[in-house]
Amino acid sequence: MEFENYKLSNEIIEALDKLGYLKPTEVQEKVIPEALAGQDLVVKSQTGSGKTAAFGIPICEMVDWEENKPQVLVLTPTRELADQVKEDITNIGRFKRVRATAIYGKHPFRFQQEELRQKCHVVVGTPGRVLDHIERGTFKLEKLQCLVLDEADEMLNMGFIDQVEEILSYLPRKRTTMLFSATLPEDIERLSRRYMQQPKSIEIASTVTLTDRIDHTLYHVKNEEKFALLRDVTITQNPDSCIIFCNTQKQVDEVTDKLDELHYTCDQIHGGMTQDDRFSVMDEFKRGEFRYLVATDVAARGIDIDNITHVINYDLSSEPESYVHRVGRTGRAGNKGKAISFVTQRDRHNLADIESYIGFNIAEQKAPSKEEVTLAMPAFTTKLESVPKFKKDKAALVNEGIMKLYFNGGKKKKLRAFDFVGTITSIPGVTGDDIGIIKIQDTETYIDILNGKGSLVLAEMKTKTVKGKKLKVHKAKR
Numbered sequence: 001m002e003f004e005n006y007k008l009s010n011e012i013i014e015a016l017d018k019l020g021y022l023k024p025t026e027v028q029e030k031v032i033p034e035a036l037a038g039q040d041l042v043v044k045s046q047t048g049s050g051k052t053a054a055f056g057i058p059i060c061e062m063v064d065w066e067e068n069k070p071q072v073l074v075l076t077p078t079r080e081l082a083d084q085v086k087e088d089i090t091n092i093g094r095f096k097r098v099r100a101t102a103i104y105g106k107h108p109f110r111f112q113q114e115e116l117r118q119k120c121h122v123v124v125g126t127p128g129r130v131l132d133h134i135e136r137g138t139f140k141l142e143k144l145q146c147l148v149l150d151e152a153d154e155m156l157n158m159g160f161i162d163q164v165e166e167i168l169s170y171l172p173r174k175r176t177t178m179l180f181s182a183t184l185p186e187d188i189e190r191l192s193r194r195y196m197q198q199p200k201s202i203e204i205a206s207t208v209t210l211t212d213r214i215d216h217t218l219y220h221v222k223n224e225e226k227f228a229l230l231r232d233v234t235i236t237q238n239p240d241s242c243i244i245f246c247n248t249q250k251q252v253d254e255v256t257d258k259l260d261e262l263h264y265t266c267d268q269i270h271g272g273m274t275q276d277d278r279f280s281v282m283d284e285f286k287r288g289e290f291r292y293l294v295a296t297d298v299a300a301r302g303i304d305i306d307n308i309t310h311v312i313n314y315d316l317s318s319e320p321e322s323y324v325h326r327v328g329r330t331g332r333a334g335n336k337g338k339a340i341s342f343v344t345q346r347d348r349h350n351l352a353d354i355e356s357y358i359g360f361n362i363a364e365q366k367a368p369s370k371e372e373v374t375l376a377m378p379a380f381t382t383k384l385e386s387v388p389k390f391k392k393d394k395a396a397l398v399n400e401g402i403m404k405l406y407f408n409g410g411k412k413k414k415l416r417a418f419d420f421v422g423t424i425t426s427i428p429g430v431t432g433d434d435i436g437i438i439k440i441q442d443t444e445t446y447i448d449i450l451n452g453k454g455s456l457v458l459a460e461m462k463t464k465t466v467k468g469k470k471l472k473v474h475k476a477k478r
Contacts, residue, residue, distance in 0.1 A: 006032050008061055011095035016057070018398045019091060025050035027204045031178075032058055040199040041178045042192045046328060049204055051180050052088045055148050060093035062146070063121040069143040070116070073171070074124040075164060077154040079104040079275060080282070080298065085150060086124040094398040095450070097436050098122065103139075105129045106275050113138045118440060119417070127155065127163035134170050145175055152181040152188050157321065161187055168195045182324060213331035216362045218341040218351070226342055227258055230314060232368040233340060234264075234292070236376045238383055239310035241285075244294045245326050247315040255314060256294045263384065266292035288388045297322055308332070313341040318350050320357030402436060403454020404476040405461070407445040409469060415440065419467040420447060427460045429453070446476055 001024055003016050024032065027049045034041055035058035045051045055074075063071050074089075076082045079102075086102040093100070101115040103125035109132070116123070116138055123130070123139065133139035147168075149155070155164055177196045181188055192199050221229050234242070246252045249270040256268040267290050269281050278298075285293050286305050297317070308330045317323050323341075330337025341362065343351050355361050368376075409415050417438045424447070425432055434457075436448030449457045454475070461473045 001029055003057075006036065006057075008057065009096065012057065012061055012092065015092050015094050015096075015398050018400070021053065025054075027051050027202070028054040028057070030202045030204070031055065034200060034202070035059075035176070035178060036061065038176050040176060040196045041202060042184070042196070042199045043178065043180045043202045043204070044182070044184055045180060045202075045204040046182050046324065052085055052150075053092065055150075055178050055180065056085070056089045056092045059122060059146060059148070060089060060096055060098045063093070063096075063098055065097055065121070067121070067143055068119045069140045070120050070123045071143055072122040072146045072148070073130070073144060073167075074122065074148040074150055075127055075130065075155065075167070076124060076150045077126065077158050077160060078298065079106070079126060080278065081151060082124045082126055083279065086122075089122050089124070091398045093121075094402075094436070097448075099437050100124060103129050103133060104275075114441065116140075119438075127160040127167060131163050131167050134167065141171060144172055147171060147175055147177045149177070149179040149181075149191075152179050152191070153183045153185060153321065154325075156185060156187050157319075161191070165191070165195075183321065213336055214327055215336070215338045216327070216341075216360075217338070217365045218343050218362045219365055219367055221342050221344060221367070223344050223346075226314060226344075227255065229342060229367055230255070230312065231262070232373050233312065235373050235380045236368040237310060237338065237340070238376060238380045239338075240291065240383075241288065241305070241308045242292050242310040242312060243308060243326075243329055244292060244312045244314050245317070246294060246296060247317065249296060251315060252294050252296055259292060259294070264292050265290035265384070265388065266294060268294045269298065270296040271298045291383075291388065297326070305329070305332070307335055308337065309335075310338045310340065313339070316341055316343055316347040316350050316354075320354045323354045324358065401450065401452040403449045403458065405447050405449060405454065405458060406474055406476040407447070407461075407466070408443070408472040409466065410441045410443050410445050412442050413467075413469055415445065415467055415469070420445065423464055423466045424449075424457055424461070426464075427457060430457060 003013060003021065003024060027043065027045045031041060031043060031054040035055060043051065059072050074085055076085055082102045082104050086100045089098065089100040098121050099119055100122040101120050103112045103123060105126060105128055116133065130139065134141065155161060179192055219229060244255060246255060249272045252268050252270045256266055259266045267281050267284065269278050284290065311327050311330045313326060317326065327339035330339060417440060420438060421432060421435055424430055424435055430453055434449060434451050434453045436450045439446040458473060458475060
């Protein structure tokens, strides 16, 4: 099966090709045709199975570009996941000029309100902030045709289910609804029965993600000996890219400080950090600027990096579902991964719950010997001291040939999108197909110029006017 078999538009196929989506995964193969047909779906699928593209591809295919009001709402449990889904949809819909915006708490409401006032096809957000925008009338729902509930079980675990139901009560009854969840507890089943129209169930076997591509091991260790074991394990395993999970912010700080003293290339992420700092760390980790990320469970969702080689549970999670979401950060996109857990005497009950939940016993390993550590040290030191090879993120892959231009005029000068389009398409050799997303703010405007024509448009616009106004124009710095 190829993506072309779904009769997708050339713009979507081009983006998928640039993103390296060669063949549909199992969940994409089962979901895409049903979603394109407008079928309500309940999809049970583990993290790392490709589910974001499973709903993102049909969403981008079906949106009407001419319509300015939101047509799709995607609800996610965390800000990180909202931002990741927004980025994925933007990348898939890049050449169709699909505009997605993310709305979540601890981010300026007024800024989000401004985003929602502009042409916006897809809104991705967390339940509390989405409900806030709906109740204040800043999120217009009359054109909404599709709802996606992503990580529905986590929204239940985090206590968002009442807010989700309240949001559902506001939405147009005539719509397509897709629910994605790693597990299907009774409350989620009840939600689907109450708010969905004869949904079709799709289940992707979790064993593909949990055992076929991930090697699970554990070490029994005393609490006071954990860091020494972490040092030995990282030396002998010598990971290219590793997430170390801790249960508390304090533990994250302590482990990061100790690794830093040993000159590991590392950083940290937890809920006590500002959203901008968390996003900044994640972007640097995605680019490969450091190898070790120390994190609380806040990072277990919304991290979509194809080549994380190791996940280490420095602290074993008390929730079996959390174990699944943590280890699901590795073994993605067809790659092999390793999940290593440190288990103390206090963790024995949690371990039993996890093994019961995942359906197999995790193999126990002996701690690396002094000889093994000594033998592994030269290779570890070489990698530690080498400059990492930075990776292009997915946005960079689809942005090749695209230049973002800045203009120093916007709504306060009464400029609208078609004013810019009219001027730009008057340039010989430039058509409407060469103009991407236009973002007009109060005093500035950003426009994506496609198909390698950015330099031409930039040069010509230095001498042209927009609606009779001479504007400064340059390549955008952001």
